Amino acid sequence: GAVVSQHPSWVICKSGTSVKIECRSLDFQATTMFWYRQFPKQSLMLMATSNEGSKATYEQGVEKDKFLINHASLTLSTLTVTSAHPEDSSFYICSAPRDRRNSPLHFGNGTRLTVT
Amino acid sequence: QKEVEQDPGPLSVPEGAIVSLNCTYSNSAFQYFMWYRQYSRKGPELLMYTYSSGNKEDGRFTAQVDKSSKYISLFIRDSQPSDSATYLCAMTLINTGNQFYFGTGTSLTVIP
Numbered sequence: 001g002a003v004v005s006q007h008p009s010w011v012i013c014k015s016g017t018s019v020k021i022e023c024r025s026l027d028f029q030a031t032t033m034f035w036y037r038q039f040p041k042q043s044l045m046l047m048a049t050s051n052e053g054s055k056a057t058y059e060q061g062v063e064k065d066k067f068l069i070n071h072a073s074l075t076l077s078t079l080t081v082t083s084a085h086p087e088d089s090s091f092y093i094c095s096a097p098r099d100r101r102n103s104p105l106h107f108g109n110g111t112r113l114t115v116t
Numbered sequence: 117q118k119e120v121e122q123d124p125g126p127l128s129v130p131e132g133a134i135v136s137l138n139c140t141y142s143n144s145a146f147q148y149f150m151w152y153r154q155y156s157r158k159g160p161e162l163l164m165y166t167y168s169s170g171n172k173e174d175g176r177f178t179a180q181v182d183k184s185s186k187y188i189s190l191f192i193r194d195s196q197p198s199d200s201a202t203y204l205c206a207m208t209l210i211n212t213g214n215q216f217y218f219g220t221g222t223s224l225t226v227i228p
Contacts, residue, residue: 104206
């Protein structure tokens with residue numbers, strides 16, 4: 001069964017509004033979670049690494065003020081897309097390794113964001 | 117050169133065929149190897165997780181790692197239409213604080 005839950009699975013919002021996406025580890029604690037973006041027929045693009053109790057680490061080219069990440073607890077990370085624009089429309093996926101050495105990544109089911 | 121290379125396909129096979137999916141990599145320090153299946157509009161699902169060279173079998177799936185050639189494979193036996201998806205390979209270095217490297221994915225269609 002799923003070990004990482006992501007919500008919502010899809011969302012439509014108007015330009016200029018903000019959208020929050022939640023990612024939860026269901027049966028393990030995740031000190032680290034990863035947020036990816038995926039364009040149609042392309043692979044995963046790492047946006048940022050969410051660290052419980054500290055600031056997120058953003059990949060080059062990803063605006064940290066636009067994509068706010070909060071890792072509030074050992075089982076919850078949120079990604080907020082602020083002042084969304086149509087070009088932010090994409091598929092966002094979170095993932096987390098179980099909190100033990102050399103664990104594989106487990107992914108959420110993704111959130112399809114459409115900004116109109 | 118990309119860290120991980122994967123032929124994007126698309127690959128189309130008849131039902132019942134044996135499917136071979138492959139990735140090559142450039143960093144000989146990679147130690148852990150994963151295969152994910154991703155259905156359209158869903159997150160990737162972990163299929164296989166292997167360490168070191170050799171084979172690992174799970175039902176109809178076999179993961180193969182050849183570190184000397186820096187080459188990994190996923191074999192699907194008796195392929196089914198439900199196997200139609202994109203398959204992503206991934207790998208990581210040992211004890212790196214969770215740095216994962218992904219292939220671009222291979223799109224597979226199994227025709228009934």
